[in-house]
Amino acid sequence: MMNCGLLTDKNEPVPLKSIVVDLQVKGHVATVSSTLQYVNEEERPLEALFVFPMPAEAALCHFSAKIADKEIVAKVQEKQKAREEYDDAIASGDQAFLLEESDESEDVFKLSVGSLPPAQSAAVTFIYVTELSVQADHALRFCLPAVLNPRYTPPGTGGGIVSEITSSPAGVPYSLSLTAHVSSPNPITKVESKCPLEPLMFLNADHTNAKVSLSAGHMFDRDVELFLYYQNAHQPTAIVEAGEPTAQPGTLMRDPVVMLSLYPEFPSALMSSVTSCGEFVFIMDRSGSMGCPMHNGSGAQMRIESARDTLLLLLKSLPLGCFFNIYGFGSHYESYFPKSVEYTQETMDQAVKRVKEMQADMGGTEILQPLKHIYSQQCIPNQPRQVFMFTDGEVWNTNEVLSLVRNNAESHRCFSFGIGEGASTALIAGMAQEGCGHAQFITGTDRMQPKVMQSLRYALQPAVVDISEEWTVPVGMSATRLSPPINALFQGQRALIYAQLKGESQSSDSEGTVTVKYRLADQEVTNTLSYSLKPAENTGLSIHRLAARSLIRSLEREEQNEGAEKEALKARVVELSVQAGVSSSHTAFIAVLKGSGEAVTGPLLRRRVPTAGLFGMGPPVAMACCARFPSGPVPMMAMAGPMIGIPGGAPPMLADMAAPQIIQMGGSNIIMADMEEDSEDPGEAVKDPLLQLISLQKASGCWEMDGALAEVFGKTEEEVVKQTPAQVERGSGLQFWL
The missing domain is CATH 2.60.40 (Immunoglobulin-like)
Known part of the structure; x- marks a missing residue:
């Protein structure tokens, strides 16, 4: 450090x-x-x-x-x-x-x-x-x-x-x-x-x-x-925070603010009827910094190794009949296939072989060009395109990248994975937010698998459209939404919403409600939450400040739109920032x-x-x-300190820095050994049995009984065969599903 x-x-x-x-x-x-x-x-x-x-x-x-x-x-x-x-x-x-x-x-x-x-x-x-x-x-x-x-x-x-x-x-x-x-x-x-x-x-x-x-x-x-x-952390909740009595009347800091924590529940009958399909485009950061260790402790895995492990988990979990492609980028970019191919045993084997050979050998971090190329490709009919980005987030032009993702969100959902400590939260979380997807931060092997599977489950869910909210408060009051519009909902994923409560209730009613409406697979769904209007105690205006920050970010994004009244928006941002002190x-x-x-x-x-x-x-x-003091110039450097964890699921590709400089990261690390290589150095990480098992899985989800599979369980092939039930024919394959 x-x-x-x-x-x-x-x-x-x-x-x-x-x-x-x-x-x-x-x-x-x-x-x-x-x-x-x-x-x-x-x-x-x-x-x-x-x-x-x-x-x-x-x-x-x-x-x-x-x-x-x-x-x-x-x-x-x-x-x-x-x-x-x-x-x-x-x-x-x-x-x-x-x-x-x-x-x-x-x-x-x-x-x-x-x-x-x-x-x-x-x-x-x-x-x-x-x-x-x-x-x-x-x-x-x-x-x-x-x-x-x-x-x-x-x-x-x-x-x-x-x-x-x-x-x-x-x-x-x-x-x-x-x-x-x-x-x-x-x-x-x-x-x-x-x-x-x-x-x-x-x-x-x-x-x-x-x-x-x-x-x-x-x-x-x-x-x-x-x-x-x-x-019961996943239950919907609402907190009303009283305003600051000394603030100017009618302002955000004076009025009460409510923070709603919603967990949408999709109808089970509707979810069971959804067919798994899609075009999955995986974009792997192969810049030099991906060759840096995840942390500075013994046995640290390289970021690119962690990213490969994550990508392998996803490749082995795709549904048959979908389409996929893999891109690598650094100072330039390349794709495994000229265009997305159908997911079969043959195409999966080809992709897995190349993924295992993937190195952090492509120079700097130029993320815009591969994204522009992918967005320019015609989508496959009835196969919604899902973009999976793996990176350590060492990107210099974050705002430009987010603008590109936002402009293509109608046809491309974006799921992002931040690999290793120091990944940019602005880039990783921003791409998911602007691309109507989900972000994960990968910092260790213990949480990688559930994060990968969660993102894939979300990607296989149909896109929710026409999202709207209805607020009901007692007579004499009104609710003004402070959060940006919700642009993505997934089964069981939390959504935080902030609103400013204005006026005084003219009745004894002390409850409000918010109803979120949306369309899923051409059916209308509603989720309603009731909440008490009684302010919580000792909140320290934290909800007001987060609400102000949310509104400020919305206004800043509006500034980036063509034809936006930039000076008026800037003045409003400055006013809110000074007023809320954020x-x-x-x-x-x-x-x-x-x-x-x-x-x-x-x-x-x-x-x-x-x-x-x-x-x-x-x-x-x-x-x-x-x-x-007056003297000649001396080179300057600002200290660095990567932050944050990494979007979970697959170790993303880490960007910038042509040579593996220092980027050692601590915290939970992604310690998974390369599937194909034994560790010669006693300080290196040992193989992860789950990843070894997944590396042997077929596209259909089954495994062939052979010596390699038996070795994962610490047995010989003969020992496993002896324990196989009589009704299972040799060579038929035992089918295990993730």
């Missing part, structure tokens, strides 16, 4: 002393507060640059910094004005902080800290709220990112914040202190993690409140994932401590920031350093 710190003029790091994280989980929402403590041992004032990851769906709502005993809390302001105020402050020698979102990707932030006095400590605190994703086993997943993958930038394209994300093998992991307080309307059954945890402590008799902490001395060299299990593409957090230093003259020196094995950092990571 990378050592987050500044460099002195002797190329010695200014160390990151500690990271303390407080996590407050309420049902499906988490509030994350992270404090990082640095010390400047330089003899001159420094300007520090952090480039750090944050979940794309999160709402950054607070930033503050403490220099010695002075604390400044940042305010949200229009981005250009904030930049000008920051520059003026630095020129005057004032301490200043500027926090802004990347123009290229909404899950990358940059924090400029200037000027940090010599021999002074700096503590920076970030607070954000985020929705917790639902896993295939109904667990809620929280991920504290430790790494931010470098983003590939093609020559001549220039780059913004994402071009400052680089990596270096130097550095030493640092410790992390994390405590999670969890509350839920339903009893908490357990909390799991790949990281060592202290015993779960229940704080009340009904087990609806609990506390858990990382074990002392935890080294933050990989993502921290927590999996929270509630009883980040947006058009605003920045700015804080200035007046009279704190001497005016600075001369150009900035930018020097490299070291990183350790993984690019590391949690919320704020990656620090580049600039010393202000």
Whole structure:
């Protein structure tokens, strides 16, 4: 992982002393507060640059910094004005902080800290709220990112914040202190993690409140994932949050906001009549970074190996009679077949043979061209096209990719898999959202299979169309939807909806309802949820901020449409962002401590920031350093720290970076050995029996009885034959179905 710190003029790091994280989980929402403590041992004032990851769906709502005993809390302001105020402050020698979102990707932030006095400590605190994703086993997943993958930038394209994300093998992991307080309307059954945890402590008799902490001395060299299990977690719920009494009347922050958690239930008779078919196009990232390990521990599998294992699971699970094709991409792209072919034993064997030979040998990460080619191909009649993208998400032009996916969503559903820690949440989750599909993040072998099967089940479901909602509230009140329209529904998948409740009830009725209507296989289906209008207690405005973030993202997407009133939309985004105190593409957090230093003259020196094995950092990571004194330029690098987990299902292809640089990722890793090669190095991962078994499966779903199959079970072929029931003829094949 990378050592987050500044460099002195002797190329010695200014160390990151500690990271303390407080996590407050309420049902499906988490509030994350992270404090990082640095010390400047330089003899001159420094300007520090952090480039750090944050979940794309999160709402950054607070930033503050403490220099010695002075604390400044940042305010949200229009981005250009904030930049000008920051520059003026630095020129005057004032301490200043500027926090802004990347123009290229909404899950990358940059924090400029200037000027940090010599021999002074700096503590920076970030607070954000985020929705917790639902896993295939109904667990809620929280991920504290430790790494931010470098983003590939093609020559001549220039780059913004994402071009400052680089990596270096130097550095030493640092410790992390994390405590999670969890509350839920339903009893908490357990909390799991790949990281060592202290015993779960229940704080009340009904087990609806609990506390858990990382074990002392935890080294933050990989993502921290927590999996929270509630009883009946998949039941529909609704939470009404009271507004802020001091906010301006009629605004979003003043009125109550409701968050609905819906789990659509499709009629069983309708689902049983659906025929499995489709055209499945698998797009594999084969850029250089896919040759990097999943994590920095012993036995780490390469990302490309994990992606191959995931793709193999999908290939072996397709229904007979469907169509498929496989693309690989890097600096260029290639396909296995000139066009999609029918799924038969012969075509599957051909594809599996080439998948096992697949390497991370195609250079950079140019994802647009293969997508444009696939979208330009004529679809096969009565075979809905499903695009499966596997990548580590090291893409520099995320917004352009998402726009392309959105423009082709009517004819192509998109299912995305983020492979390894550091995959871009903005890219992985964004492609699924814009492509009416589903996203998975793959971080370990233990959860890969259920994630793959969940995505395939969703892909085999017919597309839901004509989705609409009807809100009913008491007389005197109205409900205004804040979330973007739902564009995809799957059996049992959660959908979160936010709405602003206006007015006062003129009756004793204290309930509201929302009905979601849609068409499935030419039949109309409705799901209705009733909820209490009584506000929940002690929510801390987290639902308001997530609702504001949701509305802001909707407005930002509208800006990208042709003919959109861009200036009016931008003004509305800035207004909402400032009002709610949450980040947006058009605003920045700015804080200035007046009279704190001497005016600075001369150009900035930018020097490299070291990183350790993984690019590391949690919320704020990656620090580049600039010393202000007149001298020649020095190369600069912003620390990297891949974040997030990976969309589950198949290890996606990891992108950028032509050579396997460092991208080691921690957290749950995808440790599955190559099906064809035995491990010679004792440190390598051993073969996964399930993957060995799947590699022998035929297209029809059966296995041939031979020595290879017997070996998977640790038996000889003769031993298995002896135990075969008499009525089963030798050579007939035993049929097992996934």
